[in-house]
């Protein structure tokens with residue numbers, strides 16, 4: 001199959017690209033502010049350029065990990081969030097569907113309020129911040145108007161990459177500098193390795209799965225526990241991780257606390273060793 005990945009310079013897009021290339025698929029990825037050799041620059045809000053790219057590449061599958069995932073910035077700049085998390089992905093999805101390509105959109109666990117997670121695909125959404133509400137809006141548009149659309153919800157993505165966008169890398173950098181890392185004990189989630197996300201997402205597309213699919217790591221833990229695990233795995237003392245509460249960060253956007261996702265589809269449950277090599 002032929003694939004276009006809009007946002008292949010990001011954490012998720014980069015792993016998708018690797019996964020598809022390793023399977024011998026034909027892939028063209030795009031980037032915006034982070035140039036990567038082989039990727040084509042594309043602003044997904046530019047209808048003429050999106051149209052030209054799709055006409056040229058004739059993809060069977062269009063993946064849309066591109067987004068504005070900075071939750072606090074979305075809260076401060078809701079118009080920009082709407083353009084990047086709603087208007088632009090809807091434009092790309094509509095143009096892709098007109099060409100009969102399968103659309104794969106990346107949503108988030110933040111569509112839920114975090115009062116009683118973990119949540120399955122059948123649970124009712126109730127986002128508590130702008131970012132989550134915008135993802136809900138796009139999900140609904142895709143479900144209503146795009147045939148065969150696949151909506152993947154991951155949560156707290158991490159990887160091995162030496163990239164400031166990667167939580168593991170940021171923690172290790174802080175610890176290496178001799179700093180302590182503050183991590184919250186009151187947010188639970190299901191951290192998702194990009195490697196496993198790429199593999200399961202590929203499988204779902206190969207199966208032509210439609211609708212919403214939760215693709216997450218196999219464990220549910222707090223941000224504090226996750227950070228202690230990372231510290232220990234990289235040879236640092238757990239004492240370098242300071243427990244804190246979400247309130248103490250005075251963030252712009254509310255966070256789901258008792259969050260995390262599970263999938264009701266056993267064939268897409270992620271397994272350590274089989275789907276990803278554990279880091280911690």
Ligand SMILES: NC(=O)c1ccc[n+]([C@@H]2O[C@H](COP(=O)([O-])OP(=O)(O)OC[C@H]3O[C@@H](n4cnc5c(N)ncnc54)[C@H](OP(=O)(O)O)[C@@H]3O)[C@@H](O)[C@H]2O)c1
Nearest residue numbers: 007009010011012031032033034043044066067108156157
């Ligand atoms: N990270 C998480 O923990 C997490 C958790 C749940 C869900 N998600 C969702 O998963 C998806 C991928 O997240 P991520 O962590 O991979 O994000 P990321 O690393 O920030 O990557 C975002 C990608 O979008 C591209 N992009 C941004 N604005 C664009 C525009 N106007 N036109 C075209 N491309 C644009 C970026 O390109 P440049 O970098 O080249 O500018 C980059 O390739 C997002 O939809 C996010 O909401 C993420």
